Amino acid sequence: MELYNDYNSYLKKRHGSKVYRIALDAGFSCPNRNSTSDSSGCIYCNEDGSRASYTEQLLPVREQMKNRMEYLKSSKKASKFIAYFQAFTNTHSSVEKLKILYDEALAFSGVVGLSIGTRPDCIDREKANLISSYKEQYETWIEYGLQSSHDRTLQFLNRGHKFEDFLKALELTKQYGINISCHVILGLPGETREDIIETAKRLSCLGIDGIKIHLLHILKGSRMEEMYNRGEINVLEQDYYVSLVCDFLEHLSHKILIQRLTGEGAKEKHIAPLWALDKLNTINKIKKEMTKRGSWQGKAVGKEKIIF
Numbered sequence: 001m002e003l004y005n006d007y008n009s010y011l012k013k014r015h016g017s018k019v020y021r022i023a024l025d026a027g028f029s030c031p032n033r034n035s036t037s038d039s040s041g042c043i044y045c046n047e048d049g050s051r052a053s054y055t056e057q058l059l060p061v062r063e064q065m066k067n068r069m070e071y072l073k074s075s076k077k078a079s080k081f082i083a084y085f086q087a088f089t090n091t092h093s094s095v096e097k098l099k100i101l102y103d104e105a106l107a108f109s110g111v112v113g114l115s116i117g118t119r120p121d122c123i124d125r126e127k128a129n130l131i132s133s134y135k136e137q138y139e140t141w142i143e144y145g146l147q148s149s150h151d152r153t154l155q156f157l158n159r160g161h162k163f164e165d166f167l168k169a170l171e172l173t174k175q176y177g178i179n180i181s182c183h184v185i186l187g188l189p190g191e192t193r194e195d196i197i198e199t200a201k202r203l204s205c206l207g208i209d210g211i212k213i214h215l216l217h218i219l220k221g222s223r224m225e226e227m228y229n230r231g232e233i234n235v236l237e238q239d240y241y242v243s244l245v246c247d248f249l250e251h252l253s254h255k256i257l258i259q260r261l262t263g264e265g266a267k268e269k270h271i272a273p274l275w276a277l278d279k280l281n282t283i284n285k286i287k288k289e290m291t292k293r294g295s296w297q298g299k300a301v302g303k304e305k306i307i308f
Helices: 008-016 061-076 095-106 125-131 150-158 164-174 195-206 221-230 236-249 281-292
Strands: 019-024 080-085 111-118 139-147 177-184 210-215 257-260 270-272
Touching: 008 019, 008 139, 008 164, 008 257, 019 061, 019 095, 061 080, 061 095, 061 270, 080 095, 095 111, 095 125, 125 139, 125 164, 139 210, 164 177, 177 195, 195 236, 210 236, 221 270, 236 281
Parallel strands: 019 080, 080 111, 111 139, 139 177, 177 210, 210 257
Antiparallel strands: none
């Protein structure tokens, strides 16, 4: 049995070869940063808004796609790609503007997918209908930043939404037949191992299609950096994080595609933990621990009560 339901393997099987995701910065902002009550956004986020380090944010989307595709074709012999609108909130505009940007990214031979990172409080029927219009021709995903299923944690992070908002977005998105992914962060201040497992259990029964598991890391320029420097929050040791990921996977349905097992910031802006910069090492440790346990994704599903 496979240790977990690997997203890259799924893409390769479906499209016949390795598929490369191209992260894009389309110049969006975030409604949480624009809020009149608090314009500073989530406390872990800096001015980059999760932007990939290679992103050329000053260039039009079409140029970003062209340049990255050329690089991947040359260096990796890549032939298939997913346009990934990553930085900030990629539904935070009018439907007319969104269509122009999405179409620009998809106007290249070899592009087989569209993935849109957004917030659960920044989707409506008109936008969902637009995104669903691509699904017949492209592998189409909406990626919702959730981070935790616990409202007290979301409030601490200054997320600006509740778990209930995610549930509403999920229900709406399902009606349009779009693949749904969810981002969670392990190691958030105030959350216990039991809290983290509870999030896995809740997500496991909601019918999401994919998940990205992130490590809490401290980025230069974020409010969390200030808190970390004052000694108000701590980051996880690698072995403990590895054990948490394994616990999380055991309580997650085997049907859910695992799109990420850890995460790190750009090297020049990554404050802590430093071990997170060696992503491959962490992934290998997770696989080794799962093997050692004789475990797999979904092993514990259905064996405990789920509380919402």
